[in-house]
Amino acid sequence: MELEQMRQLDAIARRGTISAAAEELHISQPALSRSIRRLERELGQELFARTHNSATLNDAGQLAVDHARDLLRDERMMLDAFADLERRQRTLLVGTVAPAPVWHLTALTVERFPGTLLNPVTLPEDEVERRLMNRSVDLAITLRPQILPTMRSTQIMTEDLYAFLPEGHRLATRDTVSFADLDGESFLVLSEVGFWMGMLRRNMPRANIVEQADRSVFEQLVRSTELVCFVTNVTQNSRSGLERVAVPISDADAHATFYLSVLADAPQRVRDIYEWVDGH
Amino acid sequence: MELEQMRQLDAIARRGTISAAAEELHISQPALSRSIRRLERELGQELFARTHNSATLNDAGQLAVDHARDLLRDERMMLDAFADLERRQRTLLVGTVAPAPVWHLTALTVERFPGTLLNPVTLPEDEVERRLMNRSVDLAITLRPQILPTMRSTQIMTEDLYAFLPEGHRLATRDTVSFADLDGESFLVLSEVGFWMGMLRRNMPRANIVEQADRSVFEQLVRSTELVCFVTNVTQNSRSGLERVAVPISDADAHATFYLSVLADAPQRVRDIYEWVDGH
DNA sequence: AGTAATTACGAGGTACGTAACAATC
DNA sequence: GATTGTTACGTACCTCGTAATTACT
Numbered sequence: 001m002e003l004e005q006m007r008q009l010d011a012i013a014r015r016g017t018i019s020a021a022a023e024e025l026h027i028s029q030p031a032l033s034r035s036i037r038r039l040e041r042e043l044g045q046e047l048f049a050r051t052h053n054s055a056t057l058n059d060a061g062q063l064a065v066d067h068a069r070d071l072l073r074d075e076r077m078m079l080d081a082f083a084d085l086e087r088r089q090r091t092l093l094v095g096t097v098a099p100a101p102v103w104h105l106t107a108l109t110v111e112r113f114p115g116t117l118l119n120p121v122t123l124p125e126d127e128v129e130r131r132l133m134n135r136s137v138d139l140a141i142t143l144r145p146q147i148l149p150t151m152r153s154t155q156i157m158t159e160d161l162y163a164f165l166p167e168g169h170r171l172a173t174r175d176t177v178s179f180a181d182l183d184g185e186s187f188l189v190l191s192e193v194g195f196w197m198g199m200l201r202r203n204m205p206r207a208n209i210v211e212q213a214d215r216s217v218f219e220q221l222v223r224s225t226e227l228v229c230f231v232t233n234v235t236q237n238s239r240s241g242l243e244r245v246a247v248p249i250s251d252a253d254a255h256a257t258f259y260l261s262v263l264a265d266a267p268q269r270v271r272d273i274y275e276w277v278d279g280h
Numbered sequence: 281m282e283l284e285q286m287r288q289l290d291a292i293a294r295r296g297t298i299s300a301a302a303e304e305l306h307i308s309q310p311a312l313s314r315s316i317r318r319l320e321r322e323l324g325q326e327l328f329a330r331t332h333n334s335a336t337l338n339d340a341g342q343l344a345v346d347h348a349r350d351l352l353r354d355e356r357m358m359l360d361a362f363a364d365l366e367r368r369q370r371t372l373l374v375g376t377v378a379p380a381p382v383w384h385l386t387a388l389t390v391e392r393f394p395g396t397l398l399n400p401v402t403l404p405e406d407e408v409e410r411r412l413m414n415r416s417v418d419l420a421i422t423l424r425p426q427i428l429p430t431m432r433s434t435q436i437m438t439e440d441l442y443a444f445l446p447e448g449h450r451l452a453t454r455d456t457v458s459f460a461d462l463d464g465e466s467f468l469v470l471s472e473v474g475f476w477m478g479m480l481r482r483n484m485p486r487a488n489i490v491e492q493a494d495r496s497v498f499e500q501l502v503r504s505t506e507l508v509c510f511v512t513n514v515t516q517n518s519r520s521g522l523e524r525v526a527v528p529i530s531d532a533d534a535h536a537t538f539y540l541s542v543l544a545d546a547p548q549r550v551r552d553i554y555e556w557v558d559g560h
Numbered sequence: 561a562g563t564a565a566t567t568a569c570g571a572g573g574t575a576c577g578t579a580a581c582a583a584t585c
Numbered sequence: 586g587a588t589t590g591t592t593a594c595g596t597a598c599c600t601c602g603t604a605a606t607t608a609c610t
Contacts (some may be wrong), residue, residue, distance in 0.1 A: 043362045075281060
């Protein structure tokens with residue numbers, strides 16, 4: 001008894017005739033007919049009530065189909081379990097303090113390591129570092145390099161913050177602005193910006209920051225309100241078409257340098273990615 | 281993916297090495313090795329940690345073995361279900377008023393219908409008839425023939441009752457005895473004698489009847505006590521070696537004629553058996 | 561006539577066994 | 586050296602597809 005016969009039995013039960021099932025299974029009608037006959041011989045039971053041009057399931061056949069589907073269900077479970085396993089093996093967990101460097105990391109590695117999936121987890125810096133050492137993330141993206149001898153770190157990118165002001169804003173014509181200039185205003189900020197959120201709150205204690213989790217809602221609000229928001233040198237938002245101007249922020253805190261870190265004894269495939277990034 | 285590979289995986293897990301499993305499966309070592317490699321290719325996972333002369337299950341392999349055993353359990357369930365089905369199909373339910381005619385029926389049919397199992401159910405006569413019409417038994421053995429036009433009946437055998445008396449019993453030298461002669465005595469009777477039990481109680485209202493369900497205990501008691509018991513012309517108990525004599529009982533009730541009955545529209549295999557018996 | 565299933569026959573492919581090889585215990 | 590697993594190679598078997606046949610709608 002083989003699974004192929006169970007698949008055949010299921011197909012016949014679903015399609016109603018041996019011919020239709022044979023077509024579905026991409027084998028000839030005689031081949032399917034013979035295979036089912038072999039199964040009947042092995043089970044010691046006719047599974048179909050046959051006339052010369054029809055074969056319909058009898059009671060034993062229905063019993064066989066029910067059991068066949070149990071087998072196929074378990075086969076599916078097994079294949080799913082292995083598909084999951086493979087996906088997990090292709091996925092690297094990346095702890096990061098901000099989303100942008102993961103985009104960059106993905107862009108850097110996607111063609112060199114096809115099939116590898118980077119699963120970003122945005123966290124506070126100390127938590128990212130802790131998880132790297134925990135091995136609960138494979139890679140870490142932080143604002144400071146190597147803090148332990150068992151780690152390897154390399155600079156991955158810098159990100160510069162701009163105030164994204166409505167064209168009529170009082171600061172829209174400036175060459176640069178500072179957080180001090182902006183403090184007290186109302187801002188619209190995406191929730192998922194990592195460390196930037198805390199940095200903004202620290203530097204503009206009197207600001208009214210409206211968080212928005214949904215990107216499409218956020219973009220609608222940017223279009224339809226006068227709320228100040230932020231972009232960076234790597235923000236891929238199409239800034240054109242909007243009646244806004246991006247003004248560089250002069251404070252040191254508005255310029256972030258990100259480092260990619262990995263444990264020295266990480267699995268080979270993780271170290272391979274680190275080495276690849278380090279060489280660019 | 282095929283069940284054969286699941287059997288192979290299970291065998292390797294149980295036996296510890298590919299070589300031992302190959303021997304168990306009656307295939308060559310290379311064949312098994314290749315088959316497992318095919319499975320690994322299909323699952324996209326190595327299942328064994330291999331050195332040049334060993335292959336031990338890794339985590340993925342253990343996962344595969346667990347799932348394989350689920351599949352094999354399903355297969356076993358299916359095969360068991362069909363074995364059951366076949367056994368049920370080979371078994372005919374026989375409702376009977378006494379055990380002896382079923383022995384006779386079995387003897388008559390065993391070589392003509394090999395593989396057919398007769399499963400006797402001893403019941404009161406009206407219940408036997410009711411169940412035949414219910415179709416909850418396939419054949420009926422009763423004391424009277426055909427009571428409905430949809431039934432066919434044929435005489436199957438007669439059974440004559442003898443008092444089986446200790447040699448020193450007051451009636452042991454008689455040529456015949458009657459129930460009247462015996463009434464008031466103590467008797468030992470097997471529980472499973474069907475209608476005979478009720479007949480004895482009716483004909484000997486003052487008798488002290490000791491029922492015994494277990495045949496070996498019964499025979500021990502026959503040997504070691506002076507209790508009167510009964511035998512018939514078809515009782516296969518070895519009457520020799522016992523210090524007892526069998527005396528015919530003269531009453532009409534001590535002579536039973538049994539009829540085999542079947543419904544006219546019973547399944548062919550049931551009617552075949554009836555016809556065979558009818559012809560003898 | 562057309563559909564659906566079975567039987568016959570020849571061919572092709574797959575997986576087998578034998579043999580050779582490699583490496584560990 | 587014995588055991589265990591892998592690779593190479595030739596072969597045999599098994600199942601497939603095509604074609605012919607039967608019978609039912």
